[in-house]
Structures are given as C-alpha cells and as structure tokens.
Amino acid sequence: MLYRWFLKNFLKRDSNLKCFKIFNFARPFYDLNLLPLSKILERKFYPELNKNSVLFSMKNLKIAISGYGSISALGINSESIWNNYQDNRHCFQREQMINKPEWLARLSNQAQERINGLTKEKKYQHLDPSVLYAIAASRIAVKQAGWNTGEGFAVNMGSSRGATLSFEKYHSEFRESAQQKVNPLTSPGTTLGNIASWVACDQNVSGPVISHSATCSTALQSIANAAAWLHAGFCTRFLAGGSE
Numbered sequence: 001m002l003y004r005w006f007l008k009n010f011l012k013r014d015s016n017l018k019c020f021k022i023f024n025f026a027r028p029f030y031d032l033n034l035l036p037l038s039k040i041l042e043r044k045f046y047p048e049l050n051k052n053s054v055l056f057s058m059k060n061l062k063i064a065i066s067g068y069g070s071i072s073a074l075g076i077n078s079e080s081i082w083n084n085y086q087d088n089r090h091c092f093q094r095e096q097m098i099n100k101p102e103w104l105a106r107l108s109n110q111a112q113e114r115i116n117g118l119t120k121e122k123k124y125q126h127l128d129p130s131v132l133y134a135i136a137a138s139r140i141a142v143k144q145a146g147w148n149t150g151e152g153f154a155v156n157m158g159s160s161r162g163a164t165l166s167f168e169k170y171h172s173e174f175r176e177s178a179q180q181k182v183n184p185l186t187s188p189g190t191t192l193g194n195i196a197s198w199v200a201c202d203q204n205v206s207g208p209v210i211s212h213s214a215t216c217s218t219a220l221q222s223i224a225n226a227a228a229w230l231h232a233g234f235c236t237r238f239l240a241g242g243s244e
Contacts, residue, residue, distance in 0.1 A: 157196040160242070
C-alpha cells in the first residue's frame with residue numbers, strides 16, 4: 001500500500017521517463033500484484049512504446065557475467081575449484097570442536113593465506129571473517145571483469161547469518177567483563193550492512209550499496225536483484241554475491 005501511495009503521489013508531480021524506470025524495478029515482484037498497475041501506467045504515459053523505443057530495449061537487455069570470484073574450501077581460482085569439483089574426494093575433515101569431533105570444511109591453504117594477507121591491512125584487522133571473505137572474492141571478480149577500483153558500479157552483498165563470529169566474540173567479552181562494558185566495535189562490526197559497505201569501501205565504489213538476508217538463497221537473490229536493477233536502467237554494472 002505504501003508503494004502504491006508513493007507511485008500515485010509521485011506520478012502526479014512528474015510523469016517523465018524516470019517515473020517509469022522507478023516502477024519498472026518492481027516488475028519482478030508479481031506476488032505484490034503490481035503488474036496490472038504497471039500496464040495501466042504504461043498505457044497512460046507511454047502509448048508510443050514500441051520495439052524501437054529505449055524502454056523496450058531496456059526490458060530486453062541482455063546481461064552477461066563478465067567475472068566471478070570465490071573463496072572456499074574448494075580454492076580461490078577457477079582451475080582449483082573446477083579440479084575439486086571433479087575430484088571424487090570431499091573437502092570435509094573431522095576435527096575436535098569443544099566437546100566432540102565434528103565434520104567441517106576449512107579454507108584451502110591458498111585461500112587462508114589470502115585472508116591472512118587482508119588482516120594485515122590495518123583497517124581490516126577487526127572485521128568478521130564473513131566480511132573478509134566477501135572482500136577477497138570481490139577483488140577476484142572485479143579483477144577478472146576488468147573493472148577498475150573507483151569506477152561506478154552497484155553492490156549487493158548479503159549473508160544468511162551475518163557476522164556470527166564477531167557477535168559471539170563481543171557477547172563473550174560483555175559477559176566476562178567485570179563492568180559489563182560493550183565493545184564500541186560491536187554495532188558496526190555485527191550489522192548486516194557491514195558486508196556490502198566494506199566491499200564498497202574496498203572497491204572505492206560510489207554507486208548504490210545493498211545488503212540483505214534470504215537464508216540459503218541470499219547470494220542467488222543478489223544476482224536476481226542485480227538483473228532487476230540493470231533491466232530498470234538504474235546502473236550499467238553490478239557486483240553481486242553472498243558470504244558466510
């Protein structure tokens with residue numbers, strides 16, 4: 001209802017191309033029942049819409065993935081990741097965790113070295129591992145895509161559970177503190193937006209920066225968001241992904 005109110009009042013003041021683009025972003029959300037309204041707006045403000053128009057071109061925009069980055073137990077480059085995918089052996093190992101042994105998949109040695117290198121940079125020393133993973137993977141993807149740091153592109157980096165290690169750390173410090181003081185880094189260090197904002201900071205991005213959580217499909221939702229923004233004409237390049 002709020003969205004409908006915004007459209008109704010905003011379109012009274014301005015019915016130019018930007019209005020249509022703002023609404024066009026909502027087109028994928030069919031369950032909100034906005035599609036019929038979009039058709040009404042399209043007929044009212046753009047009766048001349050045809051295959052030669054800019055709007056038609058945007059809706060039929062072809063999107064390509066020009067680079068990708070991954071950092072996990074499988075490795076940090078396409079060759080090692082592909083080799084591990086083809087290997088019949090898994091990357092899990094059983095290790096003692098608190099009171100009993102558990103199965104876990106640690107980062108590869110090469111990947112861990114990459115993360116250790118990040119923590120040596122002063123401004124990244126207090127970041128949660130999930131944020132460090134996102135920064136490392138983003139650097140790989142941006143480099144592969146041939147983009148330059150500081151160029152304009154949007155970022156959508158999400159996480160299912162967020163900075164859990166940092167949250168547990170700060171919570172333990174609070175409980176064990178005689179005066180029960182809260183570490184000043186607790187809030188910025190555990191906020192969900194912390195992931196996307198640090199990736200944007202690392203890439204010196206001036207475009208839109210988005211964070212979200214959609215459980216196990218968080219990274220996939222980031223790609224869907226990127227496609228929606230590109231089709232809407234809000235940006236021309238988008239860095240999307242997830243980190244846990």
